[in-house]
Each structure stands twice: as structure tokens, then as C-alpha cells.
Amino acid sequence: MTTIAELQKVVEIALNKENFVTEPEALYQPIEYVMSLGGKRIRPTMCLAGCYLFDDNFENALSAGLAVEVFHNFTLLHDDVMDNAEVRRNQPTVHIKWDENTAILSGDAMLIKAYQYLSKVDESVLKSVLDLFSQTAIEVCEGQQYDMEFESRTNVTVDEYLNMIRLKTAVLLAGSLKAGAIIGKANEKDATHLYEFGENIGLAFQLQDDFLDVYGDEKTFGKAIGGDIVANKKTFLLINALERASGSLMEELQEWVNIKSFNRDEKIEAVRNIYNQIGVDEIARKKMNDYFEKALTSLEKVNGKESMKEELREFAVKLIKRSR
């Protein structure tokens, strides 16, 4: 019996073995740099898990897992350029450490390298995995596009927001699991249920991220609380609040959104209070729970190894910090 923790170790070892640096070094060193910054390697691990559900030989999914991880880090690299982010995983981003041209071109090379890893899957499933990967990849681009557009829009609806985080975050987790399943020769139905498990867990996880920015504990959340509120980031909470607030509560919320000069803690406290009065915290909690339950229902339908299904359940519980 193989556990998710063991699969994650297999991914780590495989990644450590990879040497991304060849000539010209200026093109490949940034790739080595971003790939070595770490991260939880969730997506490649899920790719192996998706395979192992149906086939003991999870190593068959390793190259697809590396493809997904390289792709994921490529999106972070280019997103950081577009978002002007200076720090990623406590280290300077590539366009800061090198320059913007390097970030663009090394990112392009990473996307191509991802396809080179993908091409190593068994030829019998290559077309199927390739099409899934490309479809997922272009959806991630669409998600990033919507995310950027939403920054300058004032009328983003809850549905639009949910679709954006689905594209930007959830589909890659879902696609990783499904790619693994296809490599493990799962039938279309099981692969689809597994995809839905990943998609709904991804959605729940992203909503939780929004939630914890307002209601989390700084120690366990791992980053400062209230950043989204301070930046007026259009999260699930703010969009819901703007859709539901009325009267003086709406006025107060609008004031805090429009104010240019403010005390950080005061704004966070005030907006959190408004959220509480509107009941946005409960709405978010319910939505997270809905996705979480949907995810488990989909997983239930998957005809795969029971031990790995149990592992995936545990994984979901830990990720969403839910008790079962």
C-alpha cells in the first residue's frame, strides 16, 4: 500500500534528479531557480495518486507529474511579471532577480519543457493526456485573464468570480488527477469523477484562502491577515458583501473601499465587522462546505483502490481543515 506522503517523496526525488541547466545558462538558470524554490508539489503528487488508484505502477505517471509541476511554476513565473510581484516563496521573483525579458523567455521555455515531459507518457495514452493538458493549460490562462480584468471592474458577480477561480486554480488540480487516472487506464467515467473531486476541492481551497485572509489565525495561515481587505481585492467575501449590503452598511463598505488614507488595522476590523453583519462569513463557510461535500461525493463514485480513496479523503480534510 502506497500513501500520498510516499508519492510526494517520489515526486521530490524525481525533481531533485532533474537538471534544468544547460546552454544558454541565462535561459535555463531561472528555471532551475524557480523549480528549486520548493512548494508542496501537490499537483504532481495528485497525478501519481490518480494513477495509483487504478494501477500499482504509479511511476508511469511521473513524467506527466513533472509536466504539471513545471507548468504550474511557469504560470507563477509569468503571473508574477504581470502582477508586478517581487517576492515568491520568500525569495525574489525572476523578473526582480534577473529582468523582465529573462522572466518572459525562461517562462516560454518552461512551458515547452512541460510538454517535453508530457510526451514521455506511454504512447497509448499520449493523445488523451496531451489534449487534457492543453485544455487545462489554456483554461489557466483564461483564469489569469479574468483575474486581471476583475481588478479594474466594479461589477464582478459571484458566478463570474467562482468561474475565475475554477479556471485559475481548480482545473489544474483536477487535470493532474485525471491525467494520472488516464495513465492508470481508468475508464472515462472514473476519470471524470476524479476530475470533479479535484475541481471541487480546488474551489473549496481557494474560497478558504479568501476566508482565512479575513478570519484566519496569522500563525497557522502563514501570512499576514487582512491583505485582501487592505487592497480591496475582489474576493468571494467582498463580492458577496457588495451584492448584499444596503442602506448605511453599503455606504460604510463603499467608504472603506474608496478611502485613500487609512489605518490598516482599523480598516480590516471595520470591513470584517461589516462582513459579519451581512453574514458573509456564513455564506462563505456554507459555499466551502458545499464544494467540499461535492468533492467527497465525486470521490465516492470513483471505482479505484479503496486505500488510496481513503488517502485522498484525508488529504481533502487536511487541505480544507475540516473534520469528517
Next chain:
Amino acid sequence: MTTIAELQKVVEIALNKENFVTEPEALYQPIEYVMSLGGKRIRPTMCLAGCYLFDDNFENALSAGLAVEVFHNFTLLHDDVMDNAEVRRNQPTVHIKWDENTAILSGDAMLIKAYQYLSKVDESVLKSVLDLFSQTAIEVCEGQQYDMEFESRTNVTVDEYLNMIRLKTAVLLAGSLKAGAIIGKANEKDATHLYEFGENIGLAFQLQDDFLDVYGDEKTFGKAIGGDIVANKKTFLLINALERASGSLMEELQEWVNIKSFNRDEKIEAVRNIYNQIGVDEIARKKMNDYFEKALTSLEKVNGKESMKEELREFAVKLIKRSR
């Protein structure tokens, strides 16, 4: 019997049928824009020609041809961002017409779309074509990296330069032909000879581009003469001149390279004169001719339809403006 001109028309019709715009429009409209700016569609046409050499059903190579053309336009899009180019094919570049983030993200989506087209080739050759495409694509990135590095280097050798233009320009023409050949079920030997034909024609063509900037006729060249000289662009001519000049000629050349304020026509005339005295014009002419001859020799070795071989010979002659 099908001609290259006919194949080019097939490509044009196929490209016109494609609709690149879906939601989110801001992501896909720039793709439609760059794909509609035209160009000679040489690479996809060569892809069809490569196939037709071995198989009447050149339509089988159409999706790979579109992949190559979308990829080529993706590289132009991202290169224009990196090079701060404001105009492409007499139209504003994407990062000027929209903005830089749009250019980065739409470019990423184009690269993925190229793989989506590629995936439509017959499954029996998918892995082979996919690996060739990725290898070629990453080499084009390497070429762009070297090109950018050379701008700030003063000691670029002739061999380094030739390798750079091989990667940046020649391999994509070569890869397009070879992809077509693979789809046409050519054997490895014939496919490789065809690749070498494309590679050498590509090299000859790029050297001719360098040559015509100094010695061309503005009317037939299609752009102003001397741009490379004015910008001190490290072309085959300048690199050779810097390697070979000595004494007062070297001093004079260095002066023109370093001078900040000058009369445009005077500089062009002076540098051209230095090139003539060193004999750089003859060196370039000889090098172009060597590549041209190598290309024809490789083509000769290809066991494919004679009528299309003759067409490719004519194509090479026209491209390099040589008499046979």
C-alpha cells in the same frame, strides 16, 4: 501535380477559416490580430510540401502547419515585447495596441494553441511530431536568448553568430519541413535530409538579410537600407569585419561603432566602404552560397516526388535570389 503556390493557398484558406476569438475576448482578440496581419506563411506551406513529397494527402499535415504558423507568430509577439518593437508588418505590436500583460498572456495562450493544433495529427506519428516540435520550439527560445545576449557582448564570434541564427531562424523552417515529411511517412533518412535542406536555406536566407541591409536595393529589399549599420547590430558582416580588420581600418571601424552623434547616410557609406576594403561582402556572399549549395545537395538526396523537389529547388532559388 500540386505546386507550392497551391499549397500556400490551402494554408491561407485554412487560416482564414480559423476563428481564434472566444471568451475571454481580451485574451483571444490579440491572437486573431497577429494571425490576421499576414506574412508569407512559408513555414506551414513548407510543412505541407514536406508531406506532399512522400504522400499525395498533404491535408494530413495541415494541422501541424497551423501549429507551426501559430508558434511562429507567438515568437514574434513575445520577441516584440522583449525587443520593445512598436511596429510589426506595418501595424502596432500587441503590447503597444493593448499592453504588455496582454502580450505576455495572449502569447502563452498561442503557444498552448499551437500544441492543440499539433495534437490533431494522426496518432501514429503524434509522438514523433510532438518531440520534433518541442525540440525545435525550445531551440528557437535558445536562439532568442543568444540574440539578446549578443547585444551587450563585444566578443561574439562568427561561429556563435551562425549558431544563433540557426536556432532563431533556420530550425523552424527545417522542423516544419521535417514534420511534414514524418506525417507523409517518410523514412528517417529522407526526413533528415529534408531537415538539412531547410536548415541550410534558413541560414542562407538570414545571411542574405544581413547582406541586403548593406548592399541591397531599397525598392526590392522592402525596407530602408543600413538599419543594422546605424544600430551597430552584430550581423555576420560586422562580426566578420571586427574579427578581420586591423591597423587604421580597425580604428576607423571602432570609431564608427562608438560614435554617438553622426549623419546616418555618412555612417552607412563609411562602414560599407570598410566592409568592401576588408572583403566582408565577398565572405558573406561565399558563405551564403555555401549554405545554398549544401541545401540543394541535401534536397537532392531526398527520395520524394520529383515534381515537388523541383518546386522546392525553385523556391530556394527565389528565396535566395540566385540563378541556378
